[in-house]
Amino acid sequence: MRRLLNAPILIEILRPLGQIIIFVAASGAALSVLILAIAFLLRGSAAGLMTIKNYGVDLFTYTLINLPQVLIDGVTIGFVYAAIALGYTMVYGVLEFINFAHSEIFAIGAFVGIETLIGLNNAGRLTGIPTWQAYAWLALAILFGMAVAGATAVTMERIAYRPLRGAPRLVPLISAIGVSFFLQDLIRLVESLTTGQFYRVFPTFGNFDERITIGNLPFGDTTIELGIQVKSLIVILAAVAMVVGLNYLVNATKLGKAIRSTAQDRTTASLMGINVNFVISMTFLVGGTLGGAAGLLYAMKFTRIDPFVGFFPGIKAFTAAVLGGIGNITGALLGGIVLGMLETFSGSYLNVFTMGAAGAEYKDILAFAILIIVLIFRPSGLLGEQVGQKA
Amino acid sequence: MEKGRQFHFSEWLQSLRTKLNQGKTPYIFSFLYLAVGTALVYLSPRSLLAFLLFISSALVIFGLRLETRYKVILAAIALLILVPIVGVRNIFYLEVIFQISVFAALALGLNIVVGFAGLLDMGYVAFYAVGAYTWAFFGSQQPFLLHEIPGTAPPGTPFFLPADAFYLFVFIGIAVAALTGILLGTPVLRLRGDYLAIVTLAFGEVIRVLANNLDKPLNLTNGPQGITPIQRPTLPEPLLNGIRVVLNPLVGHNVSEGDFYNLFFYLAALVVILVVILVARRLDDSRIGRAWTAIREDETAAIAMGIPLVRMKLAAFACGASFAGVMGVLFAASRTFVSPESFSFMQSIGVLTMVILGGIGSIPGVIVGAAVVTILNLQVLQGFSLYLSQLRQSDSVIPLINFAWKDLSTQLDPAKYQKMVFGLILVLMMIYRPAGLIPAARRKRELAKEEAKESSDDDDSGAGLEAEEVSHGAD
Numbered sequence: 001m002r003r004l005l006n007a008p009i010l011i012e013i014l015r016p017l018g019q020i021i022i023f024v025a026a027s028g029a030a031l032s033v034l035i036l037a038i039a040f041l042l043r044g045s046a047a048g049l050m051t052i053k054n055y056g057v058d059l060f061t062y063t064l065i066n067l068p069q070v071l072i073d074g075v076t077i078g079f080v081y082a083a084i085a086l087g088y089t090m091v092y093g094v095l096e097f098i099n100f101a102h103s104e105i106f107a108i109g110a111f112v113g114i115e116t117l118i119g120l121n122n123a124g125r126l127t128g129i130p131t132w133q134a135y136a137w138l139a140l141a142i143l144f145g146m147a148v149a150g151a152t153a154v155t156m157e158r159i160a161y162r163p164l165r166g167a168p169r170l171v172p173l174i175s176a177i178g179v180s181f182f183l184q185d186l187i188r189l190v191e192s193l194t195t196g197q198f199y200r201v202f203p204t205f206g207n208f209d210e211r212i213t214i215g216n217l218p219f220g221d222t223t224i225e226l227g228i229q230v231k232s233l234i235v236i237l238a239a240v241a242m243v244v245g246l247n248y249l250v251n252a253t254k255l256g257k258a259i260r261s262t263a264q265d266r267t268t269a270s271l272m273g274i275n276v277n278f279v280i281s282m283t284f285l286v287g288g289t290l291g292g293a294a295g296l297l298y299a300m301k302f303t304r305i306d307p308f309v310g311f312f313p314g315i316k317a318f319t320a321a322v323l324g325g326i327g328n329i330t331g332a333l334l335g336g337i338v339l340g341m342l343e344t345f346s347g348s349y350l351n352v353f354t355m356g357a358a359g360a361e362y363k364d365i366l367a368f369a370i371l372i373i374v375l376i377f378r379p380s381g382l383l384g385e386q387v388g389q390k391a
Numbered sequence: 392m393e394k395g396r397q398f399h400f401s402e403w404l405q406s407l408r409t410k411l412n413q414g415k416t417p418y419i420f421s422f423l424y425l426a427v428g429t430a431l432v433y434l435s436p437r438s439l440l441a442f443l444l445f446i447s448s449a450l451v452i453f454g455l456r457l458e459t460r461y462k463v464i465l466a467a468i469a470l471l472i473l474v475p476i477v478g479v480r481n482i483f484y485l486e487v488i489f490q491i492s493v494f495a496a497l498a499l500g501l502n503i504v505v506g507f508a509g510l511l512d513m514g515y516v517a518f519y520a521v522g523a524y525t526w527a528f529f530g531s532q533q534p535f536l537l538h539e540i541p542g543t544a545p546p547g548t549p550f551f552l553p554a555d556a557f558y559l560f561v562f563i564g565i566a567v568a569a570l571t572g573i574l575l576g577t578p579v580l581r582l583r584g585d586y587l588a589i590v591t592l593a594f595g596e597v598i599r600v601l602a603n604n605l606d607k608p609l610n611l612t613n614g615p616q617g618i619t620p621i622q623r624p625t626l627p628e629p630l631l632n633g634i635r636v637v638l639n640p641l642v643g644h645n646v647s648e649g650d651f652y653n654l655f656f657y658l659a660a661l662v663v664i665l666v667v668i669l670v671a672r673r674l675d676d677s678r679i680g681r682a683w684t685a686i687r688e689d690e691t692a693a694i695a696m697g698i699p700l701v702r703m704k705l706a707a708f709a710c711g712a713s714f715a716g717v718m719g720v721l722f723a724a725s726r727t728f729v730s731p732e733s734f735s736f737m738q739s740i741g742v743l744t745m746v747i748l749g750g751i752g753s754i755p756g757v758i759v760g761a762a763v764v765t766i767l768n769l770q771v772l773q774g775f776s777l778y779l780s781q782l783r784q785s786d787s788v789i790p791l792i793n794f795a796w797k798d799l800s801t802q803l804d805p806a807k808y809q810k811m812v813f814g815l816i817l818v819l820m821m822i823y824r825p826a827g828l829i830p831a832a833r834r835k836r837e838l839a840k841e842e843a844k845e846s847s848d849d850d851d852s853g854a855g856l857e858a859e860e861v862s863h864g865a866d
C-alpha cells in the first residue's frame with residue numbers, strides 16, 4: 001500500500017486533485033467573506049433599503065441566500081476558463097509566445113462537436129435513448145472536436161509559427177492574430193456554406209439539462225433550493241480530468257520530460273537528442289485537443305455558439321493563465337477558478353450593490369481590470385516564480 | 392525558395408525604375424499617368440479600374456526620381472484639384488478617398504507607437520473612440536439628456552454648444568486622447584511587449600463596453616444606439632457660392648451642401664495627415680526619435696544608455712493617441728453619428744494591418760498600406776461581391792464541373808470576409824516580408840547589412856518589431 005502511494009503516478013494524479021479542492025475552497029471562502037463584509041457594511045445604505053423594498057430582506061441576508069448558488073456557478077465557469085487556459089499556458093511555457101489563435105481552436109472544437117451532435121440528432125439517434133448512450137454520443141462528439149481542434153493547432157504551428165521561430169517576439173504574435181482572424185472567418189465560411197447560418201445550438205438530449213438538488217436551505221417561511229445542473233457537473237468533472245491528465249502527462253511521462261526540457265532550454269534540449277520540432281508540435285497538439293474539448297464543454301453549458309464565440313472566453317482564459325502564473329499548469333487552474341468566481345460574484349451582486357447603475361455587463365471589464373492589476377503588481381502571477389525578463 | 396522569387400521581383404522592379412528614371416522620362420511619365428488616370432475616371436465614373444489607375448498615380452509620383460518641387464506641385468494638383476472634382480462627380484469616390492485619408496492618419500499615428508517605439512498597441516481605436524465621443528457628447532444635445540432614457544430625447548432640445556466649437560474641440564480631442572494615453576500608459580508601459588499587446592487589447596474592449604453601457608446611471612453615451620445628431624462646423628455660404636461657380640460646370644451638377652461637407656472633411660483629414668507626417672519625420676530625426684529606436688531595438692541597453700524608458704514610451708503612446716483623438720473628432724463630425732460599433736477590435740486590427748502591410752516605421756509605406764486595405768475593403772471585395780451576385784442571377788454555368796452559379800450560396804459574399812483577408816495579410820507579411828511593402832529606410836539598411844554579414848540570430852534577441860533575417864527554426 002505504501003509503495004503504491006509513493007509511486008510517482010499516483011502522486012501526480014492525487015496532487016492536482018488536492019490542489020483543486022484547496023483552490024476551490026480557499027478562493028470560495030475568501031470571496032464569500034469579502035462579499036458578506038461588503039454587504040454587511042452597505043446594509044444601512046440606500047442600496048440596502050432598496051433591497052428591502054424589492055426583495056423584502058435586508059442586503060446581508062439577500063447576499064447570504066444567493067451565495068451558495070453563486071459559488072456553484074462560479075466554480076463551473078471557472079473550470080471552463082481553466083480548461084481553456086491550459087492551452088495558453090502549455091504553449092507559453094514552451095515557446096514563450098501568446099498563442100492568440102487558441103480561442104479559435106476552442107471555437108473549432110465547439111463547432112465540430114456540435115455539428116456531430118446535430119448530425120446524430122438529425123439522424124434520429126439522440127431521441128429516446130438510454131442515458132448511458134447519451135453520454136457515449138457526447139463523448140464521441142468531444143473526441144471529434146478534440147481531434148479536429150488538435151489537428152488544426154498542429155497545422156497552424158507548422159504553417160504560421162514555425163517559420164517565425166527565432167524572430168523577435170512580436171512577429172509570431174502578429175502572425176497569431178492573423179491566424180485567429182483567418183480561422184474566425186473560415187469557420188463562418190464553412191458554416192454558412194454548409195448550413196446557411198453561422199450560429200449553432202446545442203441539441204437537447206440526455207439528462208444534461210436536469211437539475212440535481214443538493215439540498216434545501218430553510219429561510220424564514222420559504223426554502224431556497226440549492227442545485228446544480230447535470231451539464232455543469234459534467235463540465236467540472238471533465239475539466240478536472242483534463243487538469244489531472246495534463247499534469248500526469250507533463251510530470252510523469254517521457255514526452256512530458258521532453259516538453260519540460262524544451263521549455264527550459266531549447267538548444268540544450270536538442271543537444272540531448274530531443275526532437276524539438278516534434279515536441280513543440282506535440283505541445284500544440286495537447287493544447288489544441290484540450291482547447292477543443294473545452295470548446296464543446298462551453299457549448300454545452302451556454303447552448304448557443306457562433307464563429308466569434310472564442311474571443312471573450314479566450315481573452316478571459318488568457319487572463320486566468322496570467323493571473324495564476326503563465327506557463328504553470330496549476331496556476332492556470334487557480335487563475336481560472338478565481339476569475340470565474342470573481343466574474344460570477346460581480347455578475348450577481350454588482351447590480352444590487354450599485355442599485356442597478358452597473359450590472360453584469362461590467363464583468364468583462366472586471367476581468368480586464370484584474371489582468372492589468374496582476375500584470376502591474378505581480379507579472380509572474382499568483383503561483384509563477386520570478387523569471388528574468390528575457391525580452 | 393521564396394527568397395529567390397522575391398529577389399527576382401524586386402530586380403525586375405529595379406530595372407523598370409532605372410528605365411523610367413532616365414532623363415526627362417519620369418516627368419513626362421508621371422504627368423501622363425496622372426492625366427490619363429484623371430481622364431478615365433472623369434469619363435467613366437463607374438469603372439473600378441479607372442479609379443485604381445487614378446489612385447495609383449500617387450504611387451507613381453512618389454516612386455519616380457523627380458525634383459521634390461515638381462513632386463509636391465503634382466501631388467498638390469492631384470489632391471487639391473483633381474480629387475475634389477472627381478470626387479464630387481462620383482460621391483462614392485470621395486467617400487473612399489476620405490476613408491483612405493482617415494485610416495492613413497490613424498495608421499500614421501499607430502505607426503509612431505508600433506513602428507518607432509516598438510510598442511504593439513492592439514487597442515488603438517480606443518483613443519479614436521475617446522476623441523469621437525468627446526465631440527459627440529459636447530457637440531450634440533447629450534448634455535441635456537443626462538437623465539433621459541436613451542432614445543427619448545424631448546423634442547426641441549437645444550444643442551449644448553455652437554457648431555463652431557468644433558474647431559476648439561479638435562484641440563480638446565487631442566488633449567483628451569493624449570491624457571487617456573498617458574493614464575493607460577503609466578501603469579502598463581512597464582510590461583513586456585507581448586503582455587502590453589494583450590493589455591491594450593483589453594483596454595480597447597473596456598472603452599467599447601463603457602461606451603455601450605454608460606447610458607445609466609447617467610446617460611453619457613446613449614448606449615448601443617449611439618449619439619446623433621452631432622453638429623458639423625458651419626461653412627460660410629458666400630465662399631460656397633464662389634466655389635460653386637467654378638466647380639458646378641466641371642462636375643456637371645449643382646454641388647450640394649453635403650458635398651461641400653464631404654470635401655471639407657476630406658481636406659481636414661489631409662491637413663491632419665500632413666501634420667502627422669511632419670511631426671513623425673521631425674520626431675524620427677530628433678533625440679526622442681532616437682530614444683524610441685533604441686527602446687525598440689533593446690530595452691535593457693536603452694536603459695543602460697540613460698534613456699528614461701517609461702517617459703519615452705509614454706511620449707510615444709500619448710503622441711499616437713493624440714492623432715487618433717483628432718481623427719475621432721473629425722469622424723464624429725463628418726458622420727454626425729457615433730456608436731460603439733465603430734470602435735470594435737476589428738477596427739484596431741484593421742489599422743494594425745495597414746501599418747504592417749505598408750511597412751512598420753515607414754511613413755510612405757503606412758499610407759500605401761492604408762490605401763490598399765481600404766480599397767480592398769470598399770472597392771475590390773465589394774466589387775467582387777457584386778460580380779458574384781450578378782453571376783448568381785444569370786443562367787451561366789461553370790463549364791468543366793457543371794456548377795450552376797445560381798446554386799452558389801448567398802452567404803458567400805466576399806465583402807463579409809474582411810477578417811479573413813486581414814488575417815491572411817498579417818500571416819503572409821510576417822512570414823515573407825516582415826518589413827512591409829515599402830520598408831523604412833533604416834530597416835532597409837539593416838537588412839542589407841544583415842545579408843552581408845550572413846549572421847544568424849539566436850532567439851529572444853531584439854525587443855522590437857525588427858524585420859530581422861528570419862531564421863528557420865532556432866535549432
